Amino acid sequence: MALIDDPAFIIAHIRHAYLTSDDSGMSEMVIVNEDNDYKSKEKVKERGQSSEVNRGTVDEYGYHDHDHYAESYEVESTFDIGIRRRSNTAARLEKLKQQRKNQPRTKHIQWKDRPMPLNDDNGNYFEKKEVVKSNQPGKSALSEQLEKFPHQTNNPFNEYAKFDGTIHLNSTNINVKKINIYLTMLLAQERCYPMTVFVIPSAKVQELIGLICFQYTNEGKLPTLKEGVDGYSLHIAEDDGEVDTDFPALDNREVISKFGFHTLALVEIERPAEPDRRVILVKVNVPYGGFSLIQVDGLDTLMKDILEKTMKRRKGRVRIGGPDYILEKQSQPGVTVNLESTLESQDTMEFCLVRENSMRNDVIQKRSEGEFDLRGASFLVGYQYKSYRVYMLHKFKTNTEVQIGISGDKVEIDPVSQQKSTKFWSRQKAVSYEVDNIASCDIVDERHTGRAVFRLTYFVGSDFKHHDLETDAATANEIVTKINHILEIRASSIRREYTSMRGRKGSRRL
DSSP, X not given: OOOOOOHHHHHHHHHHHHHHHOSSSOGGGSSSSHHHHHHHHHHHHHHTOOHHHHXXXXXXXXXXXXXXXXXXXXXXXXXXXXXOOOOHHHXXXXXXHHHHHHGGGOOOOOOOOOSSOOOGGGOOTTOOOOOOOOSSOOOOHHHHHHHHOTTOOOOTTGGGGGGBOGGGTTOSSSOOEEEEEEETTSOTTTTTSOEEEEEOTTOBHHHHHHHHHHHHHHTTOSSOOOSOGGGEEEEEBXXXXXXXXXXXXXXXXXXXGGOOOSEEEEXXXXXXXXXXXXXXXXXXXXXXXXXXXXXXXXXXXXXXXXHHHHHHHHTSOOOTTOOSEEEEETTSTTOBOOTTSBXXXXXXXXXXXXXTTOOHHHHHHHHHHTOSOTHHHHHHHTTSOEEEEEEEOOSSSOOEEEEEEEOSSEEEEEEOOOOOOSOGGGOOOOEEEEGGGEEEEEEEEEOTTSEEEEEEEEEETTEEEEEEEEEEHHHHHHHHHHXXXXXXXXXXXXXHHHHHHHHHHHHHHO
16 A cells, blocks of 8 residues: 555546546546646635636536536446446457358348249240260269279278378368378488378377378388388487487377377387297107107207107106117117217107117017016006005004095095094095106015005195005005106106206215
8 A cells, every 4th residue: 555645646547547447438537637626726725816716617507617527427326236348349349250150151142023924925944855865884983083093002001091181281170280201111212201191180199100101002112011000110200310219119009199299200110030939749659658759949959859858758867877778760670879960860750769788679579478567558557547545654643544546637645434533633634636746656665574665755835745655565566656657757847856856865975
């Protein structure tokens, strides 16, 4: 708040404030000639003259001639308190704007009277005319266009033509985006000149890539593009066409209007070559023991690697002192394969596994004489389910009778129904183990009474554990043989780990 003693300055300030803020021109009449009246009153005071002389003449209403403008208007109560009326100029401009807006919808037609009325003497205005049919077949507009462009190529990117903004260049409703595209797949002399593309702002980056490929194919540029837009990406580029590799490619899911770049580059995505996924299988026959299919990485695999894989598949490990077996070609019995040679040099994919210092005929002869063990038969029936009655040995409680069931997938141990006992710690729970979790099964003790103890080792949690089971020697050998054949066929990682661990322990003892 300011205190000013100069009334003339206050009157001038109020008058200018009203003139600059009121469009109606009424507020400037609030204070008119107030400064003149103020000056005249000052002069009267100085001269000591009466105010009646200097006030001038009195009009018919009893006011002096300049008192009409010196006093403010009386404040009157109206219904439009607080509402500022619009000026005539603003109302006139609004009316002209509304008329201009409605002008395209209105058409003015000037009515003119016909000089002479219509009658039947002037003839029939809707007289039927004869149509002359032409013998030559007509051509449609589509046929004419096809004849003009007989060699028009089939563009695989036609679905992206709807995003072309060339037809909307003169439209005021759609702001078409102009982008210069550098094509990095062109030759070096053509790569310096960008291709101008007009795209609608609602198109996405992937759709812009399709539009670029569509225009590229229509212009007949070489080399030919791929048939999919997934093999290309848009990158930020300099004005000279150099791709800015410091920034990643534009996201294909984003709208192109989100980016303000006017220069981009179309870059072909380099995908790593897919490795050759052809599976090479080598068949290794085992006399009266079936066969094994060994998968190798390529034809340059050494034969000793194939033998090692076969032994791991069949027995779980290879002897350190040297192989117990050799490989022969299935078509050439008695001819040992050189283990340092490659698979490609053998000209065959079928071999036979033979024990050292023996022949396939010896095995056949033993088979005919009945000296051959029933490994082949056990191999064939190894996956059949069979159960046995055995006793499970415990350290701190009495032995319990259980039933062990063996199949190709699991080994189950179920307690035989026993009489109710008050000692809860003597009860045996039923357990089941997957074959892939079983490490080994070996006979650990043969007694003179005709009974034998075999150990079933399995993997649980992060450690190897075992069960000791007792039965007659014949049944124990049959169980051990059956489980070992199944383990040889499955060749699980648990068994390989246990075998290697047991081999390391044996070498430490030596």
